[in-house]
Structure formats: C-alpha cells, structure tokens
Amino acid sequence: MSARILVVGGGLAGLLAARRHQRAGHRVVLLEAEDRLGGAVAELALPGAGDLALNAGAEAYSTASGAVDALVAQLGLADRVVSPREGLGSRIVSAAGVHRAPAGALLGVPSRPLAADVRAVLGWPGALRAALEPLLPARVGARPGATVAETVGRRMGRRVLERLVAPIVGGVHSAEPAELELAAASPQLATGLAEHGSLVRTVRRLRGGGRRGDAGRTAGASAGTRVHALAPTMAALPAALREELLAGGGIVRTGVEVTGLDREGEPWRVRTARGEQLEADRLVLACPPDTARSLLAGAAPEIAEAIPETPSAAVRLVALVLDAPALDSHPSGTGALVAPGTPGIRAKALTHASAKWEHVERALREALPSAASPHLVRLSYGRPGEQLPGREEIVDLALADASAILGTPLTRSRLADSAVIDWDRAMRRPRPGHRAALDALATLLEARDDLELVGSWRAGTGLDAIVRADEARAAAAQAPQTTPISPTTPTEGTPR
Numbered sequence: 001m002s003a004r005i006l007v008v009g010g011g012l013a014g015l016l017a018a019r020r021h022q023r024a025g026h027r028v029v030l031l032e033a034e035d036r037l038g039g040a041v042a043e044l045a046l047p048g049a050g051d052l053a054l055n056a057g058a059e060a061y062s063t064a065s066g067a068v069d070a071l072v073a074q075l076g077l078a079d080r081v082v083s084p085r086e087g088l089g090s091r092i093v094s095a096a097g098v099h100r101a102p103a104g105a106l107l108g109v110p111s112r113p114l115a116a117d118v119r120a121v122l123g124w125p126g127a128l129r130a131a132l133e134p135l136l137p138a139r140v141g142a143r144p145g146a147t148v149a150e151t152v153g154r155r156m157g158r159r160v161l162e163r164l165v166a167p168i169v170g171g172v173h174s175a176e177p178a179e180l181e182l183a184a185a186s187p188q189l190a191t192g193l194a195e196h197g198s199l200v201r202t203v204r205r206l207r208g209g210g211r212r213g214d215a216g217r218t219a220g221a222s223a224g225t226r227v228h229a230l231a232p233t234m235a236a237l238p239a240a241l242r243e244e245l246l247a248g249g250g251i252v253r254t255g256v257e258v259t260g261l262d263r264e265g266e267p268w269r270v271r272t273a274r275g276e277q278l279e280a281d282r283l284v285l286a287c288p289p290d291t292a293r294s295l296l297a298g299a300a301p302e303i304a305e306a307i308p309e310t311p312s313a314a315v316r317l318v319a320l321v322l323d324a325p326a327l328d329s330h331p332s333g334t335g336a337l338v339a340p341g342t343p344g345i346r347a348k349a350l351t352h353a354s355a356k357w358e359h360v361e362r363a364l365r366e367a368l369p370s371a372a373s374p375h376l377v378r379l380s381y382g383r384p385g386e387q388l389p390g391r392e393e394i395v396d397l398a399l400a401d402a403s404a405i406l407g408t409p410l411t412r413s414r415l416a417d418s419a420v421i422d423w424d425r426a427m428r429r430p431r432p433g434h435r436a437a438l439d440a441l442a443t444l445l446e447a448r449d450d451l452e453l454v455g456s457w458r459a460g461t462g463l464d465a466i467v468r469a470d471e472a473r474a475a476a477a478q479a480p481q482t483t484p485i486s487p488t489t490p491t492e493g494t495p496r
Helices: 012-023 067-074 116-131 148-156 158-173 187-196 199-210 236-247 289-299 301-306 325-329 358-367 394-406 434-446 463-478
Strands: 004-008 027-032 043-046 052-055 091-094 097-100 227-230 251-254 258-262 268-272 277-280 282-285 312-323 335-338 349-352 374-381 415-428 451-453
Touching (some): 004 268, 004 277, 012 027, 012 236, 012 282, 043 312, 052 374, 067 227, 067 463, 091 158, 097 116, 116 158, 148 158, 158 335, 158 349, 236 251, 268 282, 312 394, 349 394, 358 374, 374 394
Parallel strands (some): 004 027, 004 282, 027 251, 091 335, 282 451
Antiparallel strands (some): 043 052, 091 097, 258 268, 312 415, 349 374
C-alpha cells in the first residue's frame, strides 16, 4: 500500500532515500532548509575566470565498490564520468619533505613498509619499526573503541602515524588521529586486524600488496587515483536525482526549514518555519545528527538520546585560478596531503584540479583563452582545535602554502580569480565508541518502521559510503534483516 514519506534534508543521503521510497511505490515529499539541493555536492562559478564552474565541495567518488558508478549509469549520466589523469599520483608533505604517496596503502597504513616509496617518507628507522608490525600480538592496540592514534601508533610506530596516517585523517576526515575511532574511520582496517592479527597483512589483502607491475607502475595505486568524477562538476548528480524524483511525481521543496515534530499516534506531524503542518506515515531524517537529536527530543526521546555526539568540523576551502607555466609539469601530481605541524604550511590538503582532471584543464583553457598556462588549485584549511584563517587573509596564505607544496613561487600576479568556500557542518568527527553507539541506535530503529535516520554520520565519509548504505536499506526492505546496518568504508583521497 502506498505510504506518505516525508524526507527532511536534501543532501545526497536524503535524495537517495526519497528515490528509494518512490521506487517502492510510495508518495514522497522532500524538504530542504537551504535554497539548493546536494549538501556537500555543490558547484560554484568564478566570474573572473569566464564563469568557470568548479566543485565547491566533493570533487570525486571512490570506485572501490562500483556503487556510485552503477547509480550514475541508472541516472543516465554514464557519458559524464571521467577518470583522473594517469601516472601522476599524489604527494605526502611532512617534516621529511614532499614525497610521492606510497602505493597500496589504506588510511596511510602501508602494505609493504620496506618499499622504497615508504622508506622515502619514513626513513629506515621508521620503515623498520613498521615492518615489525606483523610480529606483534593481535591484541596490541586492538581494544574496542580504540582511536586511530592508539592502534596505528602502538602497532606501526610514531613515524607512520605522524607522516602517513595523520595527513589522511586530517585531510579527508578533518580530525585528529587521537580523537577519531579506528572502527569509524576505516571499518576494513578494524575488522581486518581482528581477523588477520595485523594491519599490514590486512592492507596487503585489500590493496594487492603495492607490488610493481611489468610496466614499472605500482599495482596498488594511490587512493587519489581510485576515483571517478562527473563533468563538468559533481553537481550533476543531485540535479539528476531531483529530476527523477519530480518526473516520478515526488514533491521537492527548498528553503523550507523543519522546526518541530509530533508523534501522538498516527501519523507524524511535521511543523515548518513557514507555519505549515505536514503529515507523513514514515519520516526520514537526512539532516545533521545534532539537528535530528533536537527534532526527536520530544517525539522519540529514546532515539534522540541514542544518537551519538559527532562534533562538526569547520572547513574553509580556497580555489585559486592561476596563470602559471611552472605548474605545467604537475610538480605535486594530482595534489597533496599535509601532515600536522609541517613547518611553513598551514593548509591540510591541496588538490591540483587541472592536473588531476583533463576536463577541468580543457574548461580552463576555454574560459581563459588569453592565459598562457591556466591552472586550478584548491586548498583546504581547518584542523581540529585550530582557528580558521580569516577570509581576508586566506587567499594570500593559500598562495604561500601552494608555493611551498608545489615548489614554485606563486604570487597575486599569477592569480586570475579566487573563491573562498565555507563548510561549517558537512564534516563530522566520530569519537571513540561511535561504532558501538551506531549499532545500538540501529537496534532501536529496527523495532519501528515509521522512522529512518540517514547521512554520512551513519554511513561513513564519502559518496560511495552513502550510496552503499542506501543500497543496504533497499536490500533490507526486500528481505528480513538479521544484522543492523553498519557504517561503511569511507572514501579516501578526496581532501576537503
């Protein structure tokens, strides 16, 4: 029988939930408080660069599971899929300098600690210490709820933690290793350690060992290359989801903030800031966890109390359009992740978008035909406990940081245009115990069929994780579910 479904939140998770319920034959209404859909999947036009459209948030998605590629094909967007330029790789920047990111790693944990690319970053002492990890008892650093720092530091040593893992945790998860639960950051590593007794053995099984192929290229490519994107920007994805919803008779409303919920018998009653009261048989909250907790406090207090505290991490991005022939050689490959405390660099990540994506390079040349060598570089700021650089000073800071990372002077004389983009609530930092809290929440939600909570705070970081979580819910609706839906593996290599 057709049910009335109301989805609160129009990010990717909300759009997918609305699509799933619509495909199941239900009537769907989606409400989004902002004036656009897509959440962290957004685009921005640069007037000073011929209205060039660039990714203002997520720039790519992991291809590891194939889930997003399959979704893209279903939405008729397969002809827009693009791959990164081959052969460039990414870089790790630390006190040891700028080095190519070791191949065949997961969350920075190397599959072969004595490989040349790992030794270049760690030095022989750090590499030898890491190579001893498979000899340690499986229990070392493996307590339930252990942080990334606790597990990796105890098993792999300080240099692996500081020079390989911390840059990824900061650049991708906007968190500190000492505050981020390993099971939330990488369920694969946590599960693999329990099954195989070693982080190194786990990564070898998952990444293929990082051995050199016949052509001299590494079999285990760096994380930043195991991705796809959509041209011209990733905003094509939420746009296609919206069009499918509307074509199927769904209602999509933006600029509508939900302010309250009531659940006294049937149905749900949803109040908006416009003074409206809407009714629904099933409610899907695709909003941040703190918003969901606040909305449910009166209507479903047991569920509200079970939502784990997941602090948001403010991120400030700076996009630089440069006319810089020195960057034609792509000196840092597709980009770089920066270890905390690296002297002279405050940015936590840099993406050389026009090096990574050939369609971006072509778009730049079309938008700036008079430029000799146009390039698009994006840097991100916002480490935990660190105040964001001011908007007035951040462009000059970004130019200085890009100069240090890319190894060439970049001044305002090279700058064609710039943009500063703030994301205040898009990134979440799961605390120790997050995975267990999510499992307990899932058990509570299984007992009722009128409420659903979705979002990256449950699924994990990255578009692939969100899509897979939605697929798991679709499968659970078709067959009896025996285990709670657990967080999935986050995407690596897409700094924010």
